[in-house]
Each structure stands twice: as structure tokens, then as C-alpha cells.
Amino acid sequence: MKDVAxxxxxxxxTVSMVLNKKPGITPETQQAVLLAAEELAYxxxxxxxxxxxxxxxxxxxxxxxxxxxxESYSIIPGFLRGARAFAQEAHVHLTILAGFPxxxxxxxxxxxxxxxxxxxxxxxxxxxxxxxxxxSVVQALKQGTPVVxxxxxxxxxxxxxxxxxxxxxxxxxxxxxxGLGHRAIAFVAxxxxxxxxxxxxxxxxxxxxxxKLNGEVDESLIIIADDPIEATKALMKRRPGVTAILADHxxxxxxxxxGLQEAGLRxxxxxxxxxxxxxxxxPEGLPRLTTVRFSHSEVGYLAxxxxxxxxxxxxxxxxxxxxxxxxxxxxSCCEARPA
Numbered sequence: 001m002k003d004v005a006x007x008x009x010x011x012x013x014t015v016s017m018v019l020n021k022k023p024g025i026t027p028e029t030q031q032a033v034l035l036a037a038e039e040l041a042y043x044x045x046x047x048x049x050x051x052x053x054x055x056x057x058x059x060x061x062x063x064x065x066x067x068x069x070x071e072s073y074s075i076i077p078g079f080l081r082g083a084r085a086f087a088q089e090a091h092v093h094l095t096i097l098a099g100f101p102x103x104x105x106x107x108x109x110x111x112x113x114x115x116x117x118x119x120x121x122x123x124x125x126x127x128x129x130x131x132x133x134x135x136s137v138v139q140a141l142k143q144g145t146p147v148v149x150x151x152x153x154x155x156x157x158x159x160x161x162x163x164x165x166x167x168x169x170x171x172x173x174x175x176x177x178x179g180l181g182h183r184a185i186a187f188v189a190x191x192x193x194x195x196x197x198x199x200x201x202x203x204x205x206x207x208x209x210x211x212k213l214n215g216e217v218d219e220s221l222i223i224i225a226d227d228p229i230e231a232t233k234a235l236m237k238r239r240p241g242v243t244a245i246l247a248d249h250x251x252x253x254x255x256x257x258x259g260l261q262e263a264g265l266r267x268x269x270x271x272x273x274x275x276x277x278x279x280x281x282x283p284e285g286l287p288r289l290t291t292v293r294f295s296h297s298e299v300g301y302l303a304x305x306x307x308x309x310x311x312x313x314x315x316x317x318x319x320x321x322x323x324x325x326x327x328x329x330x331x332s333c334c335e336a337r338p339a
Contacts, residue, residue: 080300168325261286
């Protein structure tokens with residue numbers, strides 16, 4: 001399958017999705033994969049299923065902050081597509097559960113783990129509200145259930161992780177802005193973002209790059225606000241010399257652009273905006289967002305594959321896998337305007 005992916009110029013997860021006849025792949029990509037498979041005489045192997053129904057079940061618990069804001073978490077469907085592609089190839093079952101931190105909403109996952117006869121062979125944990133002390137993490141470790149966490153990096157915990165390097169992702173975004181001549185660059189995040197380690201890693205990169213670029217870090221250009229739209233308007237009124245804004249993720253970048261638009265500023269002629277993750281695109285009336293993406297489906301595929309390997313082999317304890325980040329240039333960035 002890796003040979004087919006290399007010849008077709010796609011990921012292994014994409015090959016699996018095409019050969020398993022999953023939706024969501026363009027006809028051109030399907031044709032390239034099928035041609036490569038034919039040239040290499042490759043067919044999906046017959047995979048021997050695990051021995052018992054319990055061993056054939058992997059559970060995905062999707063940790064959400066709240067019900068109302070799920071529209072901003074569009075990175076998750078890519079994770080699920082990749083995990084489903086692997087599950088079908090490996091003949092295992094997936095059970096997908098949503099967990100919320102609010103009282104009365106967040107107990108489904110832990111109850112599932114506690115239910116006799118329903119315990120999954122392993123857990124895939126993902127979502128914006130996932131943290132070290134999430135109940136599903138604590139309970140799985142207590143029970144010795146194999147765990148793979150998506151898009152976190154917890155080297156001091158006995159769990160596997162699959163995702164991308166958030167620090168290097170921010171570095172790619174900032175290098176792009178700096179290469180366009182920007183020096184007065186702001187960082188914008190939401191107050192809910194600031195409680196997660198991935199936001200801190202991106203902010204660490206911002207501070208290091210700005211210190212190297214300007215000889216100091218202007219803390220007044222770091223905005224972590226409950227309302228990023230209004231905070232962006234206030235920032236530009238207070239600091240009109242800002243020529244670019246790095247948003248903590250794409251949903252924040254869209255809010256930044258909305259704030260700039262309401263302030264009467266042009267994007268990117270007056271202020272360039274760059275996001276991270278390639279999870280959302282702005283609504284009509286705003287330019288297409290330049291961002292730094294990674295393969296969402298590849299993360300899901302690799303996470304499920306690593307989890308099954310941990311279940312099947314006593315030799316595999318846990319591991320850490322990072323996929324590649326890469327810049328996607330669209331319309332929201334241009335060269336810096338004159339000071």
C-alpha cells in the first residue's frame with residue numbers, strides 16, 4: 001500500500017479510502033490510485049479478524065467544549081475518515097462517542113468504559129476539550145486500556161500520540177509572513193484556546209520568532225480574548241502599524257478577518273491574515289484563507305493503526321508519530337504595505 005501511495009503521490013490513508021470505495025475522494029485522485037494499484041498488481045489483503053467481539057472494537061471518544069460551538073471543529077471529520085478507512089481494512093469495529101465537560105453531558109465515555117462486556121480493546125481520544133485529566137484518560141490508564149491520543153504531545157504519560165508539531169506549524173506560518181516583509185505581526189487567540197498546551201506551543205514559537213526578528217517581544221500584540229472580532233478592531237485602532245496577524249487556528253483567523261472588515265481594512269492589502277490547520281474556509285465576502293495544514297485523514301489512519309498494533313503485540317508499548325505540516329497559500333496574505 002505504501003508503494004501504491006508513493007506512485008500515486010498520495011497518502012496511505014487515501015489509498016485505503018479509494019480501495020475500500022469510501023466517499024470524499026476526487027475522481028482524479030481515485031483514478032491515480034487505481035492505476036497505481038493496477039500497475040503494481042496490488043489488492044487489499046485478507047486481514048484475519050481479531051479473536052473475540054470485544055477485541056474487534058475500538059472506541060473513539062470525541063471531547064467537545066460545548067454543544068453550540070461544534071461547527072468550528074471541522075478538523076475532526078478528517079480524523080474519523082482516516083480511522084474508518086483503517087478499521088474497514090483491518091476488519092475492526094469503531095464505536096464513536098461524544099464527551100462534553102459540562103455536568104450531565106460528559107459521562108457517556110466513562111460509563112462505556114465501566115460497562116461490563118462493553119469495554120473496547122483500545123481508545124482513540126480526540127477533540128478540542130481533551131486534556132491530561134480528562135476522565136476518559138484517567139480511567140483508561142487506571143484500567144490499563146491501550147490509548148492513542150490525537151494532536152497532543154504528552155511524553156511524560158504512558159499514552160501514544162499521533163498528530164502534528166504545533167510549534168513547527170506556527171514557525172511555518174510566521175516564516176511565510178516574515179518572507180513577505182512583515183515585521184509588525186500580532187498573535188490572536190480565543191480565551192478558551194489559552195488553556196490548552198497546543199496554544200502555548202504556538203505562542204512560544206511566536207515569541208521566539210518576534211524576539212529574533214525585532215530584538216524584543218511586544219506583548220501588547222498578543223491578544224487572547226473572549227471576543228476576537230472586537231479585540232481585533234481594538235488592536236488595529238490602538239496599533240494601526242500592524243501589517244499581519246497570526247491566528248491560533250482557522251476559526252480564529254476567520255474572526256480576525258471579520259474584525260478587520262468591520263474596521264474598514266482590506267485583506268490582505270492592509271493586513272495579512274494566516275491561520276493554522278486548514279480546517280475551515282471563510283464565508284463569502286472574505287478572501288480564501290492562507291494556512292498551514294497537515295493530513296487530517298492520515299492522522300486518523302495512523303492512530304487507529306498504532307492502537308491496533310499495541311493491542312495485538314506485547315512488544316509495542318506506546319509511541320509518538322508526527323505528520324508533516326505544509327503551507328497552503330491562498331488570498332489572505334501579501335507583501336507588507338509600507339510603514
